[in-house]
Structure formats: structure tokens, C-alpha cells
Amino acid sequence: MKKFVYLIVIITTLSSCAKKEEVKNPGLAPETNRIEGSWKLVYADILENDSLQIKDLSNTDFIKIINRTHFAFFNQDRETSDNFMAGGGSYTFDGRSYKETLNFIASPDYRGHVFPFEVEIKGDSLIQKGHEKIEEAGLDRYIVEKYIRIK
Template identity: 40%
Template sequence: MNLKVGLIILTSALIPVLNFMNTEDQTPKDLPIQGTWQLVSGVTIEKGKSTFTDYKKDMKQIKIINDTHFAFFNHDLKQGKGPKPVFVAGGGKYTLKGNEYTEHLEYCNYREWEHKTFSFKLTMKGDTLIQRGLEKDEKIGVDHEIIEKYVRLKD
């Protein structure tokens, strides 16, 4: 009888340990990032200089994320008729492990950005998503850190 009680206690103690150790194969469901997000602000840090952008002022950008892919669309609010017309679109596959989010940009209207990989750390607070990481590629002449703030769009 004491052997059975000892095995039950040992098994009960091992189950949480085994569950804790089984965190290697994390899936995109770790952070609830699937959905449509609107970029509201961003900070670009390049050569020690920070530039803040309010994306609600003159443009609108959304990012759509499903289980395997992301896409983003950015355009000015004057339908291209202002002094600085903007339209940017891109997308591809992504991976998510814990808060490590990596975009594999497969499509982009700035074609030199295609087939680049960018890694970010994500932070979520309610319906706010913060994406922070480096965009660096010598071939396209980009080397800066970005911090972007998104809010989840409701249906």
C-alpha cells in the first residue's frame, strides 16, 4: 500500500515538471496575434536619432495576421493626390516562438525588400501590440531599429 501511495505522489510531482519542460514546440497560439491590426505610432532609431511617426495623422496602415502569414497595407489619406503620395504593401510567412516574431517578407511593392527576414520581440497589453526589432540589410541600405504600436481592429 505504501508503494502505491509513493508512486501516486511521485507521479503527481512529475507531471508539472514534464509539462514545463515541453515548451520547445511553441505555436502561433502562444500570443493571440491573429487578426487585423492598425498601426497607430512608430519610432525609428537610426544612428542614435529617434524619429516618432503618428500613423493616424496622414496615413493608415493595417497588418493582417492569420495562423501562418501576415500582410500589411499602408496608404496616405489623400488617395495619392497630396504632395507625398504613399502606397506600400507586402506580406509573407511568419514564425512565432514565445514573443519572438519573425517575418519572412515574400512580397513587397518595394521589390528590393522581398526575400528578407526581420525578427522582432512582441509585447501585448489587451488589444495593443508592440513590435520592436532591427531592420538591417546592407544590400538595401537599411540599418535601424523600429518600435511599432498597433491596436486590434474590431469586427
């Protein structure tokens, strides 16, 4: 009987020393973690009032940073301090549906507004589509944006 007890103690001790797998972002599905990171806008089109505009990104940098609970974006003309814009807030993401709540931005009409998007992540690309509408600000447009992950 003593040998049996010693054997149980040894097995318990050894099993407690085993390396445990690290859990990253507990409670979140792996596909929702894929959105986290730093992203650079490489393509954007805007459909507004029956007019399609392809955004000229040749002289500007637009970066979006997404962590586990919040996002931030920054836009700056290259080689000048003109046209700087930034904003951020919280978001939800279930693997496809992505909703940004814009809490921080210079335009008061935009604050607190929820922007719903559909997101698709393919490799190092993030494609975001949605309808941006804020009546008080006169905003009513459909967007398609493509980002690449910054490594």
C-alpha cells in the same frame, strides 16, 4: 451477462454522442494564436544613424493583418492615392519572438529577407520591437511599433 453487454453498448453509444470541444488551430499554443487578427499602427519610432524619428500617423493608415501562417501590411495616405505601400509573407511566432519573411514587396532588395522582432501582446495592443537591417538596401534601423487590434 446479456444485461452487462447491453449496458456497455448503451454507455458507448451515449458517450459517442457527447459534444466534443472544438480545437482551434491545433498544434499552436494559445499565446501564439493571440497575434492573429487585424492591427492598426498607432505609434512608431525609428532610431537610425543616432536620430530618433517619431512617425507621423496623423494623415496615414497602416494596417497589418496576421493569419495562422502569413502576414500582410498596407500603408496609404488618407484622402489621396499617394504613398501606397504594401507587402507580405510568412512568419513564425513562439509567443514572444516574431520573425517576418518578406516575400511580396515592390523593392527587390527586401524580398526573402527575415526581420526578427520581439512582440508583446497586452489586451488589444501589440508592441513590436526590432532591428531592421538589409545592407544591400542601405537599411539599418531599430523600430518600436504599437498596434491596436481592429474589432
